Amino acid sequence: MPTVLQQHAQQLQQFLAPHYQGEVEMFASPSDAYRMRSEFRVWHQDGKPHYAVYDTTDGKRQIQLIETWPIVHESIAQVMPRLMAAVTGNDVLTHKWFQVEFLATLSGEMLITLVYHRALDAAWEEAARALEQELNVNIIGRSRKQKIVLSRDYVTEELNVNGQKYRYRQIEGGFTQPNAWVCEKMLAWAVNAAGQNERDLLELYCGNGNFTLPLSRCFRKVLATEISKTSVAAAQWSIEENACNNIAIARLSAEELTEAMSGEREFRRLQEAGIDLKQYDISTVFVDPPRAGIDDDTLKLLQGFERIIYISCNPNTLADNLQILTQTHQVVSAAVFDQFPHTHHVEAGVLLERI
Incomplete structure (x- = not known):
């Protein structure tokens, strides 16, 4: 019987069948202890708080109390019982506490967010500071507004890509890849797909610069776009920290960049960032869009470049987008990444070259 990863590869081959008949590379994940960020309900029972998840095995949504969870990174698994033991019996920290979020890193740093159904006061802050020191982590408290x-509200992650280390700022509440080992494989695959170039790269949806940094080593210059202010700030920190001096970030959405490059609109944000689109000689575009995929106008923009590296978290929208992109390009390689082992979720990558 094929493994789940092999099933995912077969599924991707089916989605790509109208455009690509080659092999799909497979990149596996550790089977357990792979998840770097996770959140749990806090369930109060018998006068004590407990970690809880929803169990829908029988088709009914029921609370299941747990002490740890096999898929979380070992650092999260180790701190979970310590956190619960430290707060049990402390009414200041447990009163109306209903959720906890963990963000771990391969670098060893961790951020824990405690979420409440009440306003947090000075007493909570004093108790939380003592907890932060006891656990040697960074703690954030959240309630409505x-x-x-x-x-601090961030951790610093270190990822290794083809023997090169990169340091990233990961902001609490911001998007980060949940599986660091598979993330490193995705970055290496993208770098290998890019190759070495004397021209420039355009990246849409760059987030905190996850792909931007290693890809910058492959190109003369990189123009990256991201609409989130916090993600742009994190990416700018990472660019400076890693001395990737050939990257410029435009705080624009993909749709806005399309309007700027077509000459439909001018954006002050480009001028403020010192970006002159005429100074770029773009040959390749990298996209890692949200689950909804890429809008039609942006797809038309992508068709103007020689190569497209496309990372997808939704094979359905990837297949839809390929209906347009393969009018001008052909798929020359594909890969599947086991970002979420033992689940139906499929993370894919394709490289397209202009026909």
């Missing part, structure tokens, strides 16, 4: 950052 309230966020208390005790030390």
Whole structure:
């Protein structure tokens, strides 16, 4: 019987069948302890808080109390019982506490967010600071319209791509890849797909610069876009930290960049960032869009470039987008990444070259 990863590869081959008949590379994940970020309900029972998840095995949504969870990174698994033991019996920290979120890193740093159904006060902050020191982590408190950052609201991650280390700032609440080992494989695949170039790269939806940094080593210059202010700030930190001095970030959506490059609109944000689109000689575009895929106007923009590297978290929208992209390009390689082992979720990558 094929493994889940092999089933995912077969599924991707079916989606790509009208455009590509070659092999699909497979990149596996550790079977357990792979998830770097996770959140749990906090369930109060017998006068004590417990971690909880929803169990829908029988088709009914029921609470299941747990002590740890096999898919979380070992650092999260180790701190979970310590956190619960430290707060049990402390009414200041447990009163109306209903959720906890963990963000771990391969670098060893961790951020824990405690979420409440009440306003947090000075007493909570004092108790949380003591907890932060006891556990040697960064703690954030959240409630409706309230966020208390005790030390900092980010962690610094280190990823290894083809023997090169990159340091990233990961912001609490911002998007990060949940499986660091598979993320490193995705980055290496994208770098290998890009090859070495004397021209420039355009990247849409760059987030905190996850792909941007290693890809910048492959091109003369990189123009990256991202609409989120916090993600742009994190990416700018990472660019400076890693001395990737050939990257410029435009705080524009993909749709806005399409309008700018077509001459339909001018954006002050480009001028403020010192970006002159005429100074770029773009040959390749990298996209890692949200689950909804890419809008039609942006797809038309992509068709103007020689190569497209496309990472997809939704094979259905990838297949839809390929209906347009393969009018001008052909798929020359494909890969599937086991981002979420033992689940139906499929993460894919395709490289297209202009016909």
